[in-house]
Amino acid sequence: MSVPRPNPLLSDRDVDFQLYEVLDTEALCTLPAFQDHSRDTFALLLDSTRRFAREVLAPTYRPMDAAPPVFENGRVRVHPAMRSLYAGMVDLGLLTATRPAEVGGQQLPLTVHAVASAYLMAANLSAYGYLGLTLGAAHLLEVFGTPFLREHFMARLYRGEWTGTMALTEPQAGSSLADVKTRATPAPDGSFRLQGSKIFISGGDQDFTDNVVHLTLARIDGAEGGTRGVSLFAVPARRPEGDTRVPNDVQVAGVIHKIGWRGLPSLVLNFGESNDCHGWLVGQPGRGLACMFQMMNEARIMVGLNGVATAAVAYQESLAYARERPQGRPAGARDTARAQSPIIEHADVRRMLLRQKAIVEGGLALLLTTSTQADLANHAPDEATRKRAHLLLDLLTPIAKTFPAERGFESNALALQIHGGYGYSSEYLPEAWLRDQKLNSIHEGTTGIQGLDLLGRKAVAGGGAALHVLDEEVRATTARARAAGVEPAWSDALEDALQQAASLTLELGARGMAGEVDAMLRHSADFLELFSVVAVAWRWLAQAAAAKDGLSRAALTGAGGSDRAFYEGKLAATQYWFAVEVPRVPLLAHLCRTGEDSYARMHADWF
Amino acid sequence: MSVPRPNPLLSDRDVDFQLYEVLDTEALCTLPAFQDHSRDTFALLLDSTRRFAREVLAPTYRPMDAAPPVFENGRVRVHPAMRSLYAGMVDLGLLTATRPAEVGGQQLPLTVHAVASAYLMAANLSAYGYLGLTLGAAHLLEVFGTPFLREHFMARLYRGEWTGTMALTEPQAGSSLADVKTRATPAPDGSFRLQGSKIFISGGDQDFTDNVVHLTLARIDGAEGGTRGVSLFAVPARRPEGDTRVPNDVQVAGVIHKIGWRGLPSLVLNFGESNDCHGWLVGQPGRGLACMFQMMNEARIMVGLNGVATAAVAYQESLAYARERPQGRPAGARDTARAQSPIIEHADVRRMLLRQKAIVEGGLALLLTTSTQADLANHAPDEATRKRAHLLLDLLTPIAKTFPAERGFESNALALQIHGGYGYSSEYLPEAWLRDQKLNSIHEGTTGIQGLDLLGRKAVAGGGAALHVLDEEVRATTARARAAGVEPAWSDALEDALQQAASLTLELGARGMAGEVDAMLRHSADFLELFSVVAVAWRWLAQAAAAKDGLSRAALTGAGGSDRAFYEGKLAATQYWFAVEVPRVPLLAHLCRTGEDSYARMHADWF
Incomplete structure (x- = not known):
C-alpha cells in the first residue's frame, strides 16, 4: 500500500551546514596528518558514499529486514545481496578512510568518515554493521597486533577479504x-x-x-x-x-x-x-579490556551515529509523509467541501516534526563535534591540544552514545505516530527503524552504564578538568552567538545551565571522595540526561549562530528563499530546544543534588 | 533460550488494594442498579477471570503473535485456538457483565468489569480484542437499535454467537x-x-x-x-x-x-x-457520529486499560527477571570472587522498575477512578450526582486513554531494557508487548486528538465546571492523606499543581473566547501531559493515604511483613512521582501560557 518514495536519508544541506558553517572541518587540513586533504577530497568521499547509500544500499533495506540470515548445517547464510553490497562499501574506501597510508588508508578525518558512514547507516544499518565491526577489529590489530597478525589478519580485513x-x-x-x-x-x-x-x-x-x-x-x-x-x-x-x-x-x-x-x-x-x-x-x-577500551570512544561514537542516522531516515520519511498526506483541516476550519489539508498544517504534527528535527540535527551536531575532538586528540601536533581534546572527547562520548539512542527512539516513535494507522503496519518503514533503534541503548554499554561512566569517571576526572574545557568551548560559542545577533537569552541560559552542571559535578564528586559512592551515583541517569540537554543546547546554539550569519549573508547577496528557509528552520529549532528542554536542567540537578531516595530505599520485596 | 515462568499479569494484591482500600468499590452496591451485588459477587467474576487469563489465555499469547491470521480465498482464517478461547471468554460472562438482566446481563459495575478485563488484556490483547469489539457493537445496538436489530443482531452478539x-x-x-x-x-x-x-x-x-x-x-x-x-x-x-x-x-x-x-x-x-x-x-x-460518541468514553477507557495491562504484564516480567538475573555487583564491590548480584540490586535497575511501577499502578488507579465515575454517571439515582460524575468522566477520559498509551510505551521500553540483549530478541516477550502497546496512541483518537479534546472541549466546557468537580475530589483526597499522616508536602504540591492547571485553563479558555483558537490550542499536547501528571499524582496520593492506613493497621495487628512491604512500596512510588513528575507542572504550564511559538511559526518548507 505504501508508495516508495526516494528518501534522502539525511539532509545534504544540513550535513554541509554542519561541516562547513557550524564547524570548520576544512581547518582540520592544517594538521600535518590531514595536509593532503581539502574540502574537495572530503567531497569525493561524501558524494560517492551518498550516491551509493541512496541508489544501491537503501533499496536493499526492506528485503534484508524481511529475510534475516538462515542458520543451516552449522553455517549462517545471509541475504544474497550482501556480497555485492559489501564489495561496494569496501570500494568506497570506507574501511580504511581514516587509516594511514602505510595500511592502505587515505588518512581522512574521522569527522568526514563519520558523516559519510551516517548515510550508509541510514540506508541499511545491518549492511553497514558488517563494515563497522570489521573496521573495529582491524583497527585493534593495527594498534596492538604482532607483525604476523597485521600481515595475515589485519591486511585482509582492511582489504575487505575477511570480516x-x-x-x-x-x-x-x-x-x-x-x-x-x-x-x-x-x-x-x-x-x-x-x-x-x-x-x-x-x-x-x-x-x-x-x-x-x-x-x-x-x-x-x-x-x-x-x-x-x-x-x-x-x-x-x-x-x-x-x-x-x-x-x-x-x-x-x-x-x-x-x-x-x-x-x-x-x-x-x-x-x-x-x-x-x-x-x-x-x-x-x-590488558584485553584496556585494549578494547582504547577503541571504546570511537566505537561508542559509531553507536551514536547509528542512532542519529536511524532517527534521521525516519524523520525524513515522516516529513515527506506529512507534506503529502491529506487529513482534516486546521483548527477552526470545518467546511468539508474544502479539500483536506496536508497534515503538516496541523500544529501538533509540526510539533512532532520539530521535535524530531531538534533531536536528529542536534544529535548530528553533537556527534560531529565529538568526532572532531577525536581528530584533534589523535592528530593535533602539540601535546596540549591533544590532551585538551581528549578530555572533551572522553566527556562527550557517553553523551554522544546515549542521546541518539534514547531520544532517537522517541523520535522514531514520533515518525511512526505521524503515519497514524499506516505507521502501525509493516507495509511502511517507520516501525522497522523503530526496532533498529532500540538496540542502541543496549549494546556497547547500556544507557545505565554510560551514566555511571559520565558521572563516576569522565566528569569528575582530574578535578573536573574536562568541564573546564567544555566551559571554554561553550563560552566561545556564546560569544559567537552574541556577536551574530542570536537571541541573547539563549546564551545566558546555556551559560547558566553549564554552571549548574559544573557545580553539581563538584558537589557529587566531593560526595564520592567522602566515600558516599551510592549517594553520588544514584541519579547518574538524571545526570547524563542533564548533560545531554546541555550539550545539545550548546550544539543548537552553535547552529543558531551559523544560521544568523547565513541569514545576514543571504540578505546581502539576495540569496534564494530556500536558503533563508533553511536558516529560519535552524533558529526555530534552537528556540524549541531552549524553550522545552533547557528549563528541565534545574529539575534534573535538584534530583541529583538532593539524592532523591525513592528507588534507593525501595527494597526488592517492596515492588 | 528464555525460561517460561508464570507471569501474574497484574498484581492481585494491588488490584484488591485499588478496589477496596483506595476506592470503596463495594459502596457501589448501595446504588439500586447494583443492589444485588456485593464484594462476593465481584470476587466470583474476578477469580474466574484471573484463573482463565493465567491458565488458559496467557499461554496462547506467543503462538498467536507468531502465527497471525491468514487471508485466503476471500476469507480470513485466524489462529485455531481462538474458537475455544472466545467461547471461554463468553462463558466467563464478560460480554454482558455490565448489561442489564433484560439482555441477559449481570448488571455489574463497569469498575469491576474493567479490572477483570485487564487480566485478559494482559494475557492476550488480541484475543481480548474480539470480545471488546463485540461488546462495543452490541452495546450500540442495545441503545440505538430497532427491535429487529436487537433481536436478530444484538442478542447473538451478546450470546457470543457472532462477533x-x-x-x-x-x-x-x-x-x-x-x-x-x-x-x-x-x-x-x-x-x-x-x-x-x-x-x-x-x-x-x-x-x-x-x-x-x-x-x-x-x-x-x-x-x-x-x-x-x-x-x-x-x-x-x-x-x-x-x-x-x-x-x-x-x-x-x-x-x-x-x-x-x-x-x-x-x-x-x-x-x-x-x-x-x-x-x-x-x-x-x-446521528452516526453522535451515537458513536455516546459510547466513546467507555471505548477510550478500554483503550486506556489496554495500555495499563500491556505495561503491567511487561513490568511483572522485568521485575521477575531483575530478581533472578545475576550480573555485576553493586557500585563499589568489584571482587569477582564474590558471586554476581541479581540486577535488582543495581540502583539504576531499581529506578527503571520503580518508574514502571509508578506508571502501571498509577495508570490502573486512574482507570479505575474513571470507571467508577462512569458507574456513577450511568447509575446514580439522583440527577445531580450523575451530572457531576459525567463532568469528571468527560474530563478524565482523554487522560485515561492517553497516559497509559504514551507513558506505558515508555514503561514497556524499560521492561525490554532491563532484559539487556535478551530483551532485544523475540525469544523474550517484552519486545512483543512493546509492539502491542504502540497502537494505543493511535486508535480510538490519536494522542494529538485527545489533547484537543481535553483542552478544546472537556476542560473549558461550562466555564470549567469539570475542574470544579476535580478540585473537590482532590481536596477530599488531600484531606484524607493529611489525616492519614502522609507527607504533607505532597498534598500541598498536588493542590498547588491543580491550582496552576485550573488558572491555566481559564486563561486559555479566555483566549479561545477571544477568537485566538490557534494560540489557545497550540500546546494542547503539553496541556494533556500536564493534566496527566496531576491526575496520576492525585491517584498516587490516594494510594499513599490508603497505604498509610494499611501500615497503621499492620502495626496494630502485627500483620505480616509482606503486607508492610507492599505499603512501603506504595509510599516510595508516591514519593517518586512527586519528586520526579510533579515538578514538571510549572514548566508545562509555562509553555501553554506563553504559547511558545517555535513550531507554530515553523513553515512547512523550513524543515
Missing part, C-alpha cells in the same frame, strides 16, 4: 566483562587454545567473504580474577595453516532472533568444542 | 470522520444498500463464529457534507433471509500487516462491490 567481530559477551557476562570465563591455554607454538562460549556475536558468521576474525576476550590459564585477568585474542573462523586455511573449531551454536538489525546475524559461538580452537594474543596479557 | 466490529475509518478518513464517503442508498424494504471501502477494520473477518456484524459509518444519499451527514448502520457479513443467512456482499480486500495485536486481523473491507450489501440504520439519520 571481523567483537566477541566479548558471554551468557553470564554482558555488562560485567570482569566475569568473562572463556579460557585460553598457551600452546607450544606461541598461540593459544581457546575454550568457551560467546553470545550476541554480531556478524559472527556469514557467507560472502572467506573468513571471519573474532576479537575475543578470554582468560589465560592461571590469570587473576576480575578485569585484569582478561586478555584479547584474534580467533579466525578458518586459521592459516601453511598456504591453506583449515576450520578453527569455532562452532555456530545458535542464532538469536533480533527484533531489528535483521540483516546482521547475532550468534551464539562455541570456541574449542574439539579443543582445537587456535587464538593469537593481541596486546599484553591481562 | 462485531467498528467500521469507521476509510483510506481518506481516519482522524477526520467528517470525510467519510461510504454511501447508503435507501431500499424499498426499509434497509439500505451500502457501497464503499473501509480500512483498519479490526476483527473484520474470522472463522470461529458464524457471522460478523460491522457497525458502519456511511452517508445516506443526499445527506449534507461533514459530520452531520454521517449515519450509522449495522452491516452483517451474512444477512438474514427468511430462516437462513446469505452472503451480504462484504468483501475482504486485504489484510494489513500490523506490528502488534497480531492475533487480531486488521482488514480492508469493500462494501457493495456487487451492489448487494444490505445495511440497517442504527439511530437517527445523520
Whole structure:
C-alpha cells in the first residue's frame, strides 16, 4: 500500500551546514596528518558514499529486514545481496578512510568518515554493521597486533577479504566483562587454545567473504580474577595453516532472533568444542579490556551515529509523509467541501516534526563535534591540544552514545505516530527503524552504564578538568552567538545551565571522595540526561549562530528563499530546544543534588 | 533460550488494594442498579477471570503473535485456538457483565468489569480484542437499535454467537470522520444498500463464529457534507433471509500487516462491490457520529486499560527477571570472587522498575477512578450526582486513554531494557508487548486528538465546571492523606499543581473566547501531559493515604511483613512521582501560557 518514495536519508544541506558553517572541518587540513586533504577530497568521499547509500544500499533495506540470515548445517547464510553490497562499501574506501597510508588508508578525518558512514547507516544499518565491526577489529590489530597478525589478519580485513567481530559477551557476562570465563591455554607454538562460549556475536558468521576474525576476550590459564585477568585474542573462523586455511573449531551454536538489525546475524559461538580452537594474543596479557577500551570512544561514537542516522531516515520519511498526506483541516476550519489539508498544517504534527528535527540535527551536531575532538586528540601536533581534546572527547562520548539512542527512539516513535494507522503496519518503514533503534541503548554499554561512566569517571576526572574545557568551548560559542545577533537569552541560559552542571559535578564528586559512592551515583541517569540537554543546547546554539550569519549573508547577496528557509528552520529549532528542554536542567540537578531516595530505599520485596 | 515462568499479569494484591482500600468499590452496591451485588459477587467474576487469563489465555499469547491470521480465498482464517478461547471468554460472562438482566446481563459495575478485563488484556490483547469489539457493537445496538436489530443482531452478539466490529475509518478518513464517503442508498424494504471501502477494520473477518456484524459509518444519499451527514448502520457479513443467512456482499480486500495485536486481523473491507450489501440504520439519520460518541468514553477507557495491562504484564516480567538475573555487583564491590548480584540490586535497575511501577499502578488507579465515575454517571439515582460524575468522566477520559498509551510505551521500553540483549530478541516477550502497546496512541483518537479534546472541549466546557468537580475530589483526597499522616508536602504540591492547571485553563479558555483558537490550542499536547501528571499524582496520593492506613493497621495487628512491604512500596512510588513528575507542572504550564511559538511559526518548507 505504501508508495516508495526516494528518501534522502539525511539532509545534504544540513550535513554541509554542519561541516562547513557550524564547524570548520576544512581547518582540520592544517594538521600535518590531514595536509593532503581539502574540502574537495572530503567531497569525493561524501558524494560517492551518498550516491551509493541512496541508489544501491537503501533499496536493499526492506528485503534484508524481511529475510534475516538462515542458520543451516552449522553455517549462517545471509541475504544474497550482501556480497555485492559489501564489495561496494569496501570500494568506497570506507574501511580504511581514516587509516594511514602505510595500511592502505587515505588518512581522512574521522569527522568526514563519520558523516559519510551516517548515510550508509541510514540506508541499511545491518549492511553497514558488517563494515563497522570489521573496521573495529582491524583497527585493534593495527594498534596492538604482532607483525604476523597485521600481515595475515589485519591486511585482509582492511582489504575487505575477511570480516571481523567483537566477541566479548558471554551468557553470564554482558555488562560485567570482569566475569568473562572463556579460557585460553598457551600452546607450544606461541598461540593459544581457546575454550568457551560467546553470545550476541554480531556478524559472527556469514557467507560472502572467506573468513571471519573474532576479537575475543578470554582468560589465560592461571590469570587473576576480575578485569585484569582478561586478555584479547584474534580467533579466525578458518586459521592459516601453511598456504591453506583449515576450520578453527569455532562452532555456530545458535542464532538469536533480533527484533531489528535483521540483516546482521547475532550468534551464539562455541570456541574449542574439539579443543582445537587456535587464538593469537593481541596486546599484553591481562590488558584485553584496556585494549578494547582504547577503541571504546570511537566505537561508542559509531553507536551514536547509528542512532542519529536511524532517527534521521525516519524523520525524513515522516516529513515527506506529512507534506503529502491529506487529513482534516486546521483548527477552526470545518467546511468539508474544502479539500483536506496536508497534515503538516496541523500544529501538533509540526510539533512532532520539530521535535524530531531538534533531536536528529542536534544529535548530528553533537556527534560531529565529538568526532572532531577525536581528530584533534589523535592528530593535533602539540601535546596540549591533544590532551585538551581528549578530555572533551572522553566527556562527550557517553553523551554522544546515549542521546541518539534514547531520544532517537522517541523520535522514531514520533515518525511512526505521524503515519497514524499506516505507521502501525509493516507495509511502511517507520516501525522497522523503530526496532533498529532500540538496540542502541543496549549494546556497547547500556544507557545505565554510560551514566555511571559520565558521572563516576569522565566528569569528575582530574578535578573536573574536562568541564573546564567544555566551559571554554561553550563560552566561545556564546560569544559567537552574541556577536551574530542570536537571541541573547539563549546564551545566558546555556551559560547558566553549564554552571549548574559544573557545580553539581563538584558537589557529587566531593560526595564520592567522602566515600558516599551510592549517594553520588544514584541519579547518574538524571545526570547524563542533564548533560545531554546541555550539550545539545550548546550544539543548537552553535547552529543558531551559523544560521544568523547565513541569514545576514543571504540578505546581502539576495540569496534564494530556500536558503533563508533553511536558516529560519535552524533558529526555530534552537528556540524549541531552549524553550522545552533547557528549563528541565534545574529539575534534573535538584534530583541529583538532593539524592532523591525513592528507588534507593525501595527494597526488592517492596515492588 | 528464555525460561517460561508464570507471569501474574497484574498484581492481585494491588488490584484488591485499588478496589477496596483506595476506592470503596463495594459502596457501589448501595446504588439500586447494583443492589444485588456485593464484594462476593465481584470476587466470583474476578477469580474466574484471573484463573482463565493465567491458565488458559496467557499461554496462547506467543503462538498467536507468531502465527497471525491468514487471508485466503476471500476469507480470513485466524489462529485455531481462538474458537475455544472466545467461547471461554463468553462463558466467563464478560460480554454482558455490565448489561442489564433484560439482555441477559449481570448488571455489574463497569469498575469491576474493567479490572477483570485487564487480566485478559494482559494475557492476550488480541484475543481480548474480539470480545471488546463485540461488546462495543452490541452495546450500540442495545441503545440505538430497532427491535429487529436487537433481536436478530444484538442478542447473538451478546450470546457470543457472532462477533462485531467498528467500521469507521476509510483510506481518506481516519482522524477526520467528517470525510467519510461510504454511501447508503435507501431500499424499498426499509434497509439500505451500502457501497464503499473501509480500512483498519479490526476483527473484520474470522472463522470461529458464524457471522460478523460491522457497525458502519456511511452517508445516506443526499445527506449534507461533514459530520452531520454521517449515519450509522449495522452491516452483517451474512444477512438474514427468511430462516437462513446469505452472503451480504462484504468483501475482504486485504489484510494489513500490523506490528502488534497480531492475533487480531486488521482488514480492508469493500462494501457493495456487487451492489448487494444490505445495511440497517442504527439511530437517527445523520446521528452516526453522535451515537458513536455516546459510547466513546467507555471505548477510550478500554483503550486506556489496554495500555495499563500491556505495561503491567511487561513490568511483572522485568521485575521477575531483575530478581533472578545475576550480573555485576553493586557500585563499589568489584571482587569477582564474590558471586554476581541479581540486577535488582543495581540502583539504576531499581529506578527503571520503580518508574514502571509508578506508571502501571498509577495508570490502573486512574482507570479505575474513571470507571467508577462512569458507574456513577450511568447509575446514580439522583440527577445531580450523575451530572457531576459525567463532568469528571468527560474530563478524565482523554487522560485515561492517553497516559497509559504514551507513558506505558515508555514503561514497556524499560521492561525490554532491563532484559539487556535478551530483551532485544523475540525469544523474550517484552519486545512483543512493546509492539502491542504502540497502537494505543493511535486508535480510538490519536494522542494529538485527545489533547484537543481535553483542552478544546472537556476542560473549558461550562466555564470549567469539570475542574470544579476535580478540585473537590482532590481536596477530599488531600484531606484524607493529611489525616492519614502522609507527607504533607505532597498534598500541598498536588493542590498547588491543580491550582496552576485550573488558572491555566481559564486563561486559555479566555483566549479561545477571544477568537485566538490557534494560540489557545497550540500546546494542547503539553496541556494533556500536564493534566496527566496531576491526575496520576492525585491517584498516587490516594494510594499513599490508603497505604498509610494499611501500615497503621499492620502495626496494630502485627500483620505480616509482606503486607508492610507492599505499603512501603506504595509510599516510595508516591514519593517518586512527586519528586520526579510533579515538578514538571510549572514548566508545562509555562509553555501553554506563553504559547511558545517555535513550531507554530515553523513553515512547512523550513524543515
